[in-house]
Amino acid sequence: MxxxxxxxxxxxxxxxxxxxxxxxxxxxxxxxxxxxxxxxxxxxxxxxxxxxxxxxxxxxxxxxxxxxxxxxxxxxxxxxxxxxxxxxxxxxxxxxxxxxxxxxxxxxxxxxxxxxxxxxxxxxxxxxxxxxxxxxxxxxxxxxxxxxxxxVKDPGAEAKAVSDALAVAEGVFFTRDLTSEPANVLTTTEFAKRLEGLKALGVEVEVLEEDRLAELGMRALLAVGQGSESPSKVVVMRWKGGEGAPLALVGKGVVFDTGGISIKPAAGMEEMTMDMGGAGVVSGVMKTLALRGAKANVVGLVGLVENMPDGKATRPGDIVKSMRGVSIEIVNTDAEGRLVLADVLWHCQQTEKPAAIVDLATLTGACIIALGHDNAGVFSNDDGFAGQFLKAAEAEGEGAWRLPLGKGYHNQIKTLKADIKNTGGRPAGASTAAVFLERFIEDGMPWIHLDIAGVAQVSSETVLAPKGATGWGVMALDRLVRDHYEKG
Missing domain, CATH: 3.40.220.10 (Leucine Aminopeptidase, subunit E, domain 1)
Structure with a gap:
């Protein structure tokens, strides 16, 4: 490391x-x-x-x-x-x-x-x-x-502040390391193993294996990984440093994405080792909270899968029933991250009973087209919650820009054969992906979706990072916890 x-x-x-x-x-x-x-x-x-x-x-x-x-x-x-x-x-x-x-x-x-x-x-x-x-x-x-x-004149006066700052740096480094690792090293099993290492810091870690995921009805998530030799997993990390319902962080952890049967072009496919960037950020935040002893309850859930073409792989046109019971027509197997998040989001709400949810995913190329590499896309069903996050991101110097949800985008993912389909086509691709996820959020649950496709890994250096993985989001989410979920 x-x-x-x-x-x-x-x-x-x-x-x-x-x-x-x-x-x-x-x-x-x-x-x-x-x-x-x-x-x-x-x-x-x-x-x-x-x-x-x-x-x-x-x-x-x-x-x-x-x-x-x-x-x-x-x-x-x-x-x-x-x-x-x-x-x-x-x-x-x-x-x-x-x-x-x-x-x-x-x-x-x-x-x-x-x-x-x-x-x-x-x-x-x-x-x-x-x-x-x-x-x-x-x-x-x-x-x-x-x-x-x-x-300085008084070293002791700086001790707590610098300790917290270096805890943030440790979390960012953890995220960057995970995002940078190749998929033959960071398999789903290895990813889960590294997260189990957070137990030493006081984080409760639970790993749900494929048999348990099947029992829970996570058929959308399992459909993504059924063409891979790497077993699909969900890892739940709980930091219990406060009182009340936790803030939930949910991350997409596709350790490699070929696109499945809807295979991606060969050029640039090697960069899809970073398609687990959302899970990397969740992991980094959990490490930061533990290292600085945050007085807050936060739960992090990551869905770890690999999207590969194989005789057992999901095909375009397949229909699966999600954990919520919503049927999904898979019209493009390369729109797999939202299938993973759909089941993990629903499981999170049923088992963890969070106060609010933030999910993160390197979800759409459309978000890069819209915002480039300077801002993540922010989607939310709650103006107040969105405002809290945007203020935190601005305070930490991490670019974020709110993009729309709405009925028109929901109409784009309607289909004759199932309740919804997993992509609405090219128009407003980032928004249609977001409203797909919104179908798996309970009424009244404050929710933010962060599309970090353009900011998780960059091809030129930034102020705080060399070329490559950035760790974007660790600082903003830690600030959100400090400002709104931490007591004392």
Whole structure:
């Protein structure tokens, strides 16, 4: 698993600066005002810091960017990194500054002179997240990241905030690792095994095997995996840190998706190892909640299947009856994720009796066409609940945009042979997929569907992540829990 950089806080010791090795980072505001620590560094390196912040290069930097001074005269340090950050920065700027530092220093150890700056836990989170590298299957492993020490006046005052921030980073890394793994490694069995490892953190984990799923009537979910050698499973994770009905998180966990009999084009099919991204996010959130001891009740359910072509595979035109009793005509076996979620959503409501539900899935290419790779699609039957999530996502800098539900979309999934069909065709494909799921939500149950097809994995780096799996959603959902479900 990817190693998280060790980040700690220590008391500022300016007298030690001249003998320090490695990299020193200094936080300086846009105006170039030097803190006492920055002035000390400036004196030691013969005014190099003051000259740097007067240059055109410094002026062109956005907040959160950095400027590196290599081999500074007068210091034993090999580099000084000047971080452009206001004394009271916004969350996204603080995280960007930490991420910029991580990118500038790589795996090298670093000491950050940060006294007098707010949101240092967010700086630490950005520093941790941008250091991610998935090299599990490379012969030449990445160098283990060096420690980062942040110097402040009162280290104890920062301890809780940074501990919670690093719990979020651990959850994001868990999601990224799961999303990045190839399907021959992350089989349904291996996925379930990794989730059982959360028991060590206090999470209750229950694995429902195929025989139990058949007893429960999860015929829609089982239909998806019946062409695969990997057994279909549902994993239920319960974090009991509070009182009352839990918030439920439900994730699509298709470990590989060929499209089944409605097979996908060969080009790009290897990327379908990330089609379990929704289950990955649910898993990462549960790990974060456990690591930080969240005072909330949250249950996470993931449906783990593989969609393969085989003599036993589901065919276009087959009709299956879901756990709810709704019959479904499968007109396209590549619209399989909604079949998985349909049964898991219904099971969740019958057994866990949640206060509200959020489901996540890399569900439709149509959502990518609509929103690109900057925003997840948000669908909801409850304006208040949707507003809570959108506010949480905005606070965490995770793009999300609400898209419509409605009767017209329900009409698109009507069919003569069954109660509904599993796709409404190309028009409004993300909305018709969402209303399909809405058929499996009880009246009065607050529900959000997040289509994360465009944001779970990206082909270019972001502020907080290198190219590849992003872990989108862990931070926003953790914030939703903090703001609305956590007591004390």
């Amino acid at each position: 990817t190693q998280l950089r060790k980040i700690t806080f220590a008391e500022t010791k300016l007298d030690d600066l001249d003998a320090m090795q490695g990299t020193i980072a200094v936080l300086i505001n846009a105006a170039g005002t030097l803190s006492p620590a920055a002035r000390r560094v400036n004196r030691l390196c013969k005014g190099a810091v003051a000259r740097a912040v007067e240059t055109e290069a410094w002026g062109k930097l956005a907040e959160g960017d950095v400027l590196t001074l290599a081999m500074p005269v007068g210091l034993q340090a090999e580099a000084i990194v000047l971080m452009k950050l206001e004394r009271k920065p916004e969350v996204t700027a603080a995280r960007k500054a930490g991420a910029s530092l991580a990118k500038a220093t790589g795996a090298k150890a670093v000491t950050v002179l940060a006294e007098g700056t707010a949101r240092l836990a967010d700086v630490a989170l950005g520093l941790a997240l941008r250091g991610y590298k998935f090299d599990e299957h490379l012969t030449d492993k990445a160098e283990a990241p060096g420690d980062a020490v942040i110097w």
